[in-house]
Amino acid sequence: MLCTARYLCLFSLLLTAASGWSQTPTPATPTLQTAVQLVVEDVVVTDKAGRPVHGLPASGFSLRENGAAQALRGFDEHVGGRESHTVVPSLPAGVFTNVPVVNGVANVLLLDGMNTPPEAQPYLRDQLVRFLAAERPGTRTAVFTLNQSLHLLQDFTVDPALLKRVVKLQGVQFSPLLNRELNDTDAHKTSERLTDMIEQSGGDSMLEQMQIALLDMEARRASQVTQVRARLTMEALEQLARYLAGVPGRKNVLWFSGSFPVNIVRDVQTTGDPFAGNADMTAELRRTINLMAANRVAVYPIDARGLEPAPSQSATDNGTAGNRQRTQLTYGTRAPNPRDNQFYIDQAAEHSTMQELAQGTGGEAFYNTNGLQEAMERSATDGDNYYTLQYTPPPGSKPGELRKIEIRLNHPGARLSYRRTYYTSAPRDAELAASPIPAAARYTSPDASELVFQLQPEPVSSAPPDKVLGAKAAGSNSSLYALQVLLPVSALHVTQDSDGKHRATLEYATLLYDRKGTVLDSHQDRAVLVLDEARYQAMLQGGLRFHHTVALALGSSGSVRVLVRDVGTNRVGSLRLADAEVRQAAQLVARP
Numbered sequence: 001m002l003c004t005a006r007y008l009c010l011f012s013l014l015l016t017a018a019s020g021w022s023q024t025p026t027p028a029t030p031t032l033q034t035a036v037q038l039v040v041e042d043v044v045v046t047d048k049a050g051r052p053v054h055g056l057p058a059s060g061f062s063l064r065e066n067g068a069a070q071a072l073r074g075f076d077e078h079v080g081g082r083e084s085h086t087v088v089p090s091l092p093a094g095v096f097t098n099v100p101v102v103n104g105v106a107n108v109l110l111l112d113g114m115n116t117p118p119e120a121q122p123y124l125r126d127q128l129v130r131f132l133a134a135e136r137p138g139t140r141t142a143v144f145t146l147n148q149s150l151h152l153l154q155d156f157t158v159d160p161a162l163l164k165r166v167v168k169l170q171g172v173q174f175s176p177l178l179n180r181e182l183n184d185t186d187a188h189k190t191s192e193r194l195t196d197m198i199e200q201s202g203g204d205s206m207l208e209q210m211q212i213a214l215l216d217m218e219a220r221r222a223s224q225v226t227q228v229r230a231r232l233t234m235e236a237l238e239q240l241a242r243y244l245a246g247v248p249g250r251k252n253v254l255w256f257s258g259s260f261p262v263n264i265v266r267d268v269q270t271t272g273d274p275f276a277g278n279a280d281m282t283a284e285l286r287r288t289i290n291l292m293a294a295n296r297v298a299v300y301p302i303d304a305r306g307l308e309p310a311p312s313q314s315a316t317d318n319g320t321a322g323n324r325q326r327t328q329l330t331y332g333t334r335a336p337n338p339r340d341n342q343f344y345i346d347q348a349a350e351h352s353t354m355q356e357l358a359q360g361t362g363g364e365a366f367y368n369t370n371g372l373q374e375a376m377e378r379s380a381t382d383g384d385n386y387y388t389l390q391y392t393p394p395p396g397s398k399p400g401e402l403r404k405i406e407i408r409l410n411h412p413g414a415r416l417s418y419r420r421t422y423y424t425s426a427p428r429d430a431e432l433a434a435s436p437i438p439a440a441a442r443y444t445s446p447d448a449s450e451l452v453f454q455l456q457p458e459p460v461s462s463a464p465p466d467k468v469l470g471a472k473a474a475g476s477n478s479s480l481y482a483l484q485v486l487l488p489v490s491a492l493h494v495t496q497d498s499d500g501k502h503r504a505t506l507e508y509a510t511l512l513y514d515r516k517g518t519v520l521d522s523h524q525d526r527a528v529l530v531l532d533e534a535r536y537q538a539m540l541q542g543g544l545r546f547h548h549t550v551a552l553a554l555g556s557s558g559s560v561r562v563l564v565r566d567v568g569t570n571r572v573g574s575l576r577l578a579d580a581e582v583r584q585a586a587q588l589v590a591r592p
Contacts, residue, residue: 037392037393038073038074038390038391038392039065039390039391039392039393039405039422040074040296040388040389040390041063041362041388041389041390041391041405041407041418041419042250042296042298042362042386042387042388042418043061043362043386043387043388043389043407043416043417043418044362044382044385044386044387044416044417044418045386045387045409045411045414045415045416045417046382046414046415046417047413047414047415048413048415050378050381050415052079052381052384052385053411053414054077054079054385055077056077056387056409056411058072058075058389060409060410060411061075061387061389061407061408061409061410062407062408062409062410063389063391063405063406063407063408064405064406064407065391065393065394065403065404065405065406066394066403066404067404067406068394070391070392070393070394071391072389072390072391073390073391073392074388074389074390074391075387075388075389075390076387076388077386077387077388078249078250078384078385078386078387078388079384079385091454093585093588094456094457094584094585094586094588094589095454095455095456095585096454096455096456096575096577096581096585097452097453097454097455097575098246098447098448098449098452098453098455098573098574098575099246099449099452100156100243100244100246100247100447100449102140102156102247102248105139105140105249105252105383105384106140106142106156106244106247106249106251106252106383107139107140107141107142107251107252107254107380107383108141108142108143108144108240108244108251108252108253108254109128109141109142109143109144109163109167109254109256110144110145110146110240110253110254110255110256110257111124111128111143111144111145111146111153111167111170111256112145112146112233112255112256112257112258112304113145113146113147113172113173113174113175114146114147114148114173114175114177114178114229114232114233114236115146115175115178115229115233115257115258115259115260116173116175116178116256116257116258116304116305117178117258117305118172118173118174120258120304120305120306120308121172121173121304122172123306123372124256124304124372125167125168125170127372127373127376128167128256128372128376129164129167129168130373131372131373131376131377132160132163132164132167133160133164134377135160135380136380136384137158137160138158139158139380139384140156140157140158141156141157141158141163142154142155142156142157143163143166143167144240144446145170145173146233146236146257147173147175148232149232149236149442149444149445150236150239150240150444150445150446151444152444152446153166153170154166175229177225177226177228177229177232178229178258179222179225185218185222187214187215187217187218187221188218188330190214191211191214191215191330191331191332192330194207194210194211194214195211195326195329195330198211198329199326211329211332212332215331215332216276216332219266219267219276219277220276220277222266222277223264223266223276223277223278223279226260226261226264226279227264227279227281229260230260230261230262230281230284231281231284233257233260234281234284234285234287234288235439237253237255237288237292237299237357238287238288238291238292238436238439239436239439239440239445239446239448240253240292240297240446241288241291241292241294241295241297242291242295242436242440242448242449242450242571242572243446243447243448243449244295244297244449245295245448245449245450245571246449246450246452247449249296249388250296250298250362250383250386250388251295251296251297251298251383252297252298252300252363252379252380252382252383253292253297253298253299253300253363254300254302254376254379254380255299255300255301255302255357256302256304256372257301257302257303257304257354258303258304258305258350259301259303259350259351259353259354260350260353261346261349261350261352261353262280262281262282262284262285262349262352262353262356263279263280263281263282263349263352264277264278264279264280264281264349265278265345265349266278266342267332267333267335267341267342267345285353285356285357286423288357289356289357289360289361290360290422290423292357292360292361293360293361293362293419293422294422295450297361298361298362298363298382298383299357299358299361299363300358300363300364300365300366300375300379300382301353301354301355301357301358301363301365301366301367302365302366302367302372302375302376302379303351303354303366303367303368303369304372306369306370306372307368307369307370308347310337310339310340310343310344311339311340311343312337312339312340313340324336324338327339351365351367351368354367359419359420359421360419360420360421360422361419362417362418362419363379363382363417364378364379364382364417366378366379382417389407393424397424398424399424400423400424401423401424402421402422402423403421403422403423403424404420404421405418405419405420405421405422406420435507435565435570436448436565436570436572437507437509437524437563437565437572440563440572440574441509441511441519441522441561441563443513443517443518443519443559444517445574447573447574447575447576448563448572448573448574449573450571450572450573451487451491451564451565451566451571451572451573452488452491452573453485453486453487453488453564453573453575454485454486455483455484455485455486455562455575455577456483456484456486456585456589457481457482457483457484457577457581457582457583457585457586457589458481458482458484458586458589459479459480459481459482459586459587459589460480460481460482460549461480462480463480463549467549468480468549468550468551469510469512469521469522469523469548469549469550469551470512470520470521470550470551470552471551472521473512473520473521473551473553474551474552474553474556475553477553477554478551478552478553478554479551479552479554479583479586480549480550480551481549481550481551481552481582481583481586482547482548482549483510483547483548483549483550483560483562483582484545484546484547485508485545485546485547485562485564486543486544486545487506487543487544487545487546487564487573488543488544489504489529489536489539489540489543489544490540491566491571492504492506492529492544492566492568492569493505493566493567493568493569494536494568495568500532500533501530501531501532502529502530502531502532502533502536503528503529503530503531504528504529504566504568505526505527505528505529505566505567505568506526506527506529506544506564506565506566506567507524507525507526507563507564507565507567508524508525508527508546508548508562508563508564508565509522509523509524509525509562509563509564509565510522510523510548510550510560510561510562510563511560511561511563512550512552512558512559512560513558513559513560513561514556514558515557515558520558523548526567529544548562550582552579552582552583556579557578557579557580558578558579559576559577559578559579560576560577560579560582561574561575561576561577562574562575562576
C-alpha cells in the first residue's frame with residue numbers, strides 16, 4: 001500500500017502551517033463551481049480524395065449539441081502543428097517541472113503486445129520501419145509498448161533513425177492473456193480426448209457430463225482472462241492520456257493492436273447458461289474515451305493482424321473441422337462452423353471497440369486490411385491538419401450524461417472527422433472510486449501532466465528517522481532531502497461553500513525505487529484545503545507549497561517519484577527523478 005500512517009501527522013502539520021490545510025470533513029452544504037467548462041472540438045476536414053482542406057473560415061462551420069445550436073467562442077486552424085508549442089516557464093537551476101516540452105505535431109506509436117498475436121508482430125514491425133523512413137521531417141514521435149504494462153520506449157524525438165532503431169530492437173512479445181481460440185488451450189486437448197472416449201463408448205453420459213463441465217469451466221476462465229486484458233489495456237490508454245495532457249493541441253495515438261472486446265459474449269451452448277462468461281465493460285470504456293477526448297488525444301486503432309483468417313482457414317488447421325459432428329461435440333456447440341464460431345463473435349466485438357475508441361476521440365479505425373503503412377500515413381496526415389472549435393455547453397446537463405455533437409460545414413464534398421459524443425463530468429463519488437494513483441505509481445509508468453507542478457529538492461540537516469521516507473533502506477551512510485512541491489491552486493477543483501470558505505481535496509504521494517524499479521518505500525496523504533477569501537487570493541498568487549523528506553544512500557542509483565492528485569477532478573501530475581538529479585539539484589540550493 002502507498003499510505004503509511006506514521007507520516008500523516010507530520011504532513012498535516014506541514015500543510016496547516018504552510019497553507020491552511022485541514023483534516024476536517026467537508027460539510028454537506030451547497031457548493032458553487034469556480035471554473036467555467038469549455039468544450040474543445042478538433043475537426044479534421046478532408047476532400048473526396050482524402051487530402052486536407054485548408055483556409056476555411058469560422059463562419060463556414062455550424063455546431064449543435066443535443067440538437068441546439070451553439071455559438072463558437074474560439075476558432076483556430078492548425079497546419080502541420082505549427083501553432084502547438086509548449087510554454088515552459090523559466091525555472092531556476094535545480095527546479096524541475098513535469099511540463100512535457102513538445103513543440104509541433106505529437107504522434108505516439110503504441111505497440112500493443114498484450115492484444116496482438118506474436119505471428120502478426122514481425123509484419124507490423126516491417127511496416128512501421130517503412131512508415132518511419134517516409135515520415136515528414138520534423139515530426140515529433142514517441143514510441144510506447146504495452147506488454148504487461150505501459151512502457152515508454154522512446155520519448156518524443158524528430159530523429160527517424162533513432163525511432164527505426166528502437167522499433168527494430170523491439171522483439172516479439174507473447175501475451176499470457178491473449179488466448180482467443182479454444183484450440184490453443186489444454187482444455188481443448190482434454191476435450192478432444194473425452195470426445196474419443198465418448199465415441200468409443202457409444203455415448204457414455206458420465207463422460208458427456210464431464211466434457212460439459214470442462215467446457216463450461218474453460219468458457220468462464222477465458223472470459224475472466226479477457227476481462228483482465230481489457231481492463232489493463234484501458235488503464236494503459238488512460239495513463240497515456242494523462243501523460244499527453246500537458247502537450248498542447250491535438251495528440252495522435254496510433255494504436256497497433258488486435259484490440260479487445262468490451263462486450264464479452266460466450267456461446268450459450270458451450271456453457272449451458274445464457275449469462276455464464278458474459279460481461280459488459282461499456283462504462284469503463286466510456287470513462288477511457290472521455291479522459292482521452294478531454295485531453296485532446298485522438299486514437300487511431302490499426303489492427304496489427306491485418307486480414308486475419310478464421311481458425312478453420314488458417315495454415316495451422318489440424319483438419320478436425322472435416323467431421324462437423326465430432327467438432328461440435330469437442331467445442332460444445334451446435335454452431336454450423338464450431339471452430340470459427342467464437343472467433344467471429346470475438347472479432348466483431350474487438351472491431352467494435354476500435355470503432356468506439358476512434359469515433360469517441362475523433363480518430364479513425366483501420367481493420368480488415370494488410371495496408372498498415374497506408375493506415376499509418378493517413379493517421380499522421382489527419383493529426384497534422386485540423387481545425388479547433390470551442391464553445392460553452394448549454395446549462396442544465398446532468399453529471400455523466402451523454403451529449404451529442406453535430407458539426408456541419410458549408411463546403412461541397414468535405415469529409416469531417418471529429419468526436420460525435422461526450423459525457424459530462426461523472427459524479428464525484430464515481431471519480432473518488434477510481435483513483436489513478438496506483439497505476440501512475442508503477443516504475444514504468446510515464447509521468448502524468450494533467451496537473452503541472454514544480455519540484456525543488458533541498459538539503460535537510462536532520463529529521464526524526466521515523467518521519468523520513470526511505471530511512472531504513474538508505475542506512476546511516478545517507479543524506480536527507482526535502483522534496484519541495486509548488487502547485488498552482490488555480491489548477492485544482494475549488495468549491496465555495498455557503499460559509500464563504502474555499503475548499504479542495506488533494507492527494508500527494510512519494511515513492512522511492514531502486515535501480516531495478518522495485519519500490520523501497522512509499523507514502524500517500526490525503527487532506528482537505530479550507531481557505532477564507534484572503535488566504536485563497538494569496539494562494540492564487542503564490543501557489544500551494546508542501547514537501548516530503550527522503551533519505552538517499554550515498555551513490556544510490558535509484559529514483560524518486562512524486563505524485564499529486566486533485567480528487568475533485570481525478571486529474572494527476574507526476575514526476576520521477578533519478579537519485580543523482582536530486583543530489584545535484586540540492587547541491588545548487590546549498591551553495592552560498
